[in-house]
Amino acid sequence: MPELPEVETLRRQLAASVVGRTITAVELAPGSPSPIAIPAPGAFVAAMAGRRIAGVGRRGKYLLLALDDGSTLALHLRMSGGLLHRPPGTAPEAYLRAALRLDDGSELRFTDVRKFGRLWHVPEVGLLVDGLGPEPLAEDFTVGALAAVLSGRRAPVKSVLLDQRALAGVGNVYADEALFAAGIDPRRPAHGLSPQERKRLHAALRAVLGAAIENGGTSLRDYRGLEGETGRHQHELRVYGRAEQPCSRCGTPVRRVVLAGRGTHFCPGCQK
DNA sequence: CTTATTCCCTGATTGC
C-alpha cells in the first residue's frame, strides 16, 4: 500500500531519472475502468504528446509531474498501483495500464492489479490537492499543528490520522507504526490526547515516516520502487502485520482489531 | 459539520 514514504521514494527517483525528458507518446491498455480520471482518455493522450517533464512533486500520496506548459500530470497509486521506469525494448509487465514513452526511448509505466489507481491531467493542481491536510514532514508541521488536526475530533485517533483532509499522506501501515512508537492506543478519541501524548505522536509520525523514506519504503504485497526493486522498511515494522506475535518491546502479543474499516495493530502492553 | 458504512477490484488465503 503506497503511502507517503513510498510516493516520496518514487518522487526522488523520478527527479533523478525523468525530469527534463519529453513525453513522445502515451499508450493506454484497454479495459475498464480507465486509469485516466481526467480528462477523457483520448484528450489525455493528445495532451501528453510533446510535453516536457519540468519537475516532480508530491502532495500527500499524490505524485505530481509538472509539465512545461504549466499543467500537471497527477498520479495516485491507491492500493496496488506501481510506477516503473523501463529501458527501451523492455517487455510489458502484467497489469500494465498506461505507458508514457519518453524521448530517450525509455518508458514510464503505470501498473495496477486492483485498478484503483488513477491519473489526472489538470491545468491547475490545486483542484486536486487543496482539500488535503498538512504535510507531516513539512517544517511548519509543529506540535501545535498536530493539536489543531486532533482538536474537536471524537473519532479514534487512528481514524483521524488516516483522514487525508486532516493529515496528508499517512495510511494504514504508518498510522499503526506511529501510534506504537508514541505509545498511544489507536482507539483513543483524538481530542483526548494529553499535550505530552501529542508531542510523542508528533515526533513518532515524523520519525517513522522519515525512517521509511530512508529505507526506500515498505514492500509488503505490492509496492516496488521505480526500477522494480523492493524497499527495506518492511523489516522495521513493529506492529503492522504482526498480530499474535510478541511485541518487540514488552513481549505482549500484538492485537489486531478493525477500526475505520481497516486492520489495526497495536500492543496492549505498550499503548495506553 | 461529524462519524460510520459500503463499494470498487482481484490475487491470496481460508474453509469445507
Added chain:
DNA sequence: TGCAATCAGGGAATAA
C-alpha cells in the same frame, strides 16, 4: 484436490 467464500485496503460516495 477443488471450488466458493472471505479478506486486504485508499478513498469516493452514501447514510445517519
